[in-house]
Amino acid sequence: MQVSNTEINGFLIDQFNQHDLEVGATQGICPLCSHSRKPEHKKAKCSSYDWERGLGTCHNCDKTYQMHSYQRKGASEKVYTRPDDPTIKPLNQKVLDWFKGREIYEGTLNAMKVEHGPEFMPQTGKRESVIKFNYYMGDQLINVKYRDGRKNFKLFKGAEKVFYNINSIVGYKECVIVEGEMDALSLYEVGIRNVVSVPNGATLNSNNLDYLDNCIDYFEDKEKIILAVDTDEAGLALQRELVRRLGAEVCYLVTFDDCKDANEYLVKYGDTALIQKMLKAKPVPLENVTTFNDIEEDVSDFVKNGFKPGFQIGLENFDSIFSTYTGQFISVTGIPSCGKSDFVDQMVVGYNKNYQWKTAFASPENQPTYLHAHKLMRKLWQDMPSKDDIGSDKWKRIGAKVNDNFFFIDMERYSLEAVLRKGAELVKRKGIKCLVIDPYNKVRDANAGTADVNVYTLEYLTKIEVFAKKYDVLVVVVAHPTKMYKDKNGNMEEPNMYNIKGGGEWYDASYHGLLVHRNYEAKTVKVKVLKVKFQNLGENGAEAHFNWEPKSGTFIPRIMPKMDPGEKLPWE
DSSP states (O other): OOOOSSEETTEEEEETTTTOOOTTOSEEOOTTTGGGSOGGGTTOOOEEEETTTTEEEETTTOOEEESSEEOOTTOOSSOOOOOOOOOOOOOOHHHHHHHHTTTOOHHHHHHTTOEEEEEEETTTTEEEEEEEEEEEETTEEEEEEEEETTOOEEEOTTOOOOOBTGGGGTTOSEEEEESSHHHHHHHHHTTOOSEEEOSSOOOSSOOOOHHHHHHGGGGTTOSEEEEEOOSSHHHHHHHHHHHHHHOTTTEEEOOOTTSSSHHHHHHHHOHHHHHHHHHTOEEOOOTTOOOHHHHHHHHHHHHHHOSOOOBOOSOHHHHTTBOBOSSOEEEEEOSTTSSHHHHHHHHHHHHHHHHOOOEEEEOTTSOSHHHHHHHHHHHHHTSOOOGGGTTSHHHHHHHHHHHHHEEEOOOSSOBHHHHHHHHHHHHHHHOOOEEEESOGGGSBOTTTTOSOHHHHHHHHHHHHHHHHHHHTOEEEEEEOBSOOOBOTTSOBOOOOGGGBTTHHHHHHHOSEEEEEEEETTTTEEEEEEEEESSGGGBOTTOEEEEEEETTTTEEEEOOOOOOOTTOOOTTO
16 A cells, blocks of 8 residues: 555645554554553554545544644634643533533543533633533644533634634545534534534624634535534524535535524434434535525515615715625726726725625736735725834734735736636635726736627626626726717816727626716815616716825715706816
């Protein structure tokens, strides 16, 4: 048998054969229990070795272990604190009885290294008797989840967020994701060992799955991922985000009928029923095929509540005339140096503030990259940082905000195909919800040489639309007009979407169109809605007016006086 000491299943090996086992042997001692057995059994071949998967299984202690340690491709660059690795002590009878009431028994608790002890809980303001769920990666303790009797929770302060029981899925082509440690224990109890849990449940208002960012490499080889999360609204939101990040083609869904989660189902219906429920996981509905059952929830919601409100950037005068959904794209035009890129930056900063959206930029003209990062920093800072601010707490806080939420695609030669591939990778690894292409003519498509500009434009925008829909991302495309005209007074006329090369296709294909137009003399900017596809999201032809603050680069809404319908603004 040839044994690789470099890579297994796409994981780079850090320490090969970390337990000093007999290389190539299929059976041998167990590094976890052999040393503690009776002398006559210490050398017993109680363990099976799978060198291809890098996994060992002991038939005495019934534990599975990693034969190697691995390098983490998706590890965060942040510096985290780590809890001290405890000496696991036997659980007392009271704790065992509590878990028994949840159909979870001592063998599972020992295998999963569950602890019990005192811990200060901020919810009560005092030390409480708590359950401790230990989060390991390889042999390293990364985090601890604490749970008291009142169902208060906390994670170890300053520790990295990762999936619970992440070691269990290494080497497997399938895995299960649940929403709580008790659910992971429940599945382990019925024999499903390759199960992980999210560390901090699900919320309705955040899709920031930083634990997935930190563990994404563990899922890259998976051919089937069963999502068995809670069936409440927050759980379904988590499910949708996991499908978006991991890919619908590998995701399967489980619902627990009249039960909230896997543990409740185990208690109510037993282990056989839970196993059968997991075996009947259904694939995510087929792409390009929709049935009423697939959308019944959406139809019911529309009947009850009407159109869902669009996403807004947090500037009142602009929000009153324009909003958007994800899975769409916005075309932004305007004459050179009118503030298009600056206003797009304002938009994505607003989306981040309101919805925690992360954004990727493919901006060949917004170079060098450090100046673009500085522009975003100014908007978040609400001022121009000085050299005295470097290294301050505010500098570190704003810098971390930019680092964690805005990503710059840097390429020697930009192409639409490469940008969209990188965008898909950033959806998976960082969870971006917005992609900016600025400007489109510097991010060329493979068909750029086609003689028919309309065909080229339609193909280009279709690829963007497909990407936006597939990954539920908002795409913002900045496009310069090809021709500019001056009025009889010598002032530059406002362009529209038809002034972009291939203009008819831009107007027809775009979900939304915006014009950004700056009046340098008055130091004002107006943003005009050129097109809004759905009437509930905005008002065609409506305008929002701003003062532009140069130090921070922010757009400050102007309260415009009421005008007669035929009256023009001074610069028009």
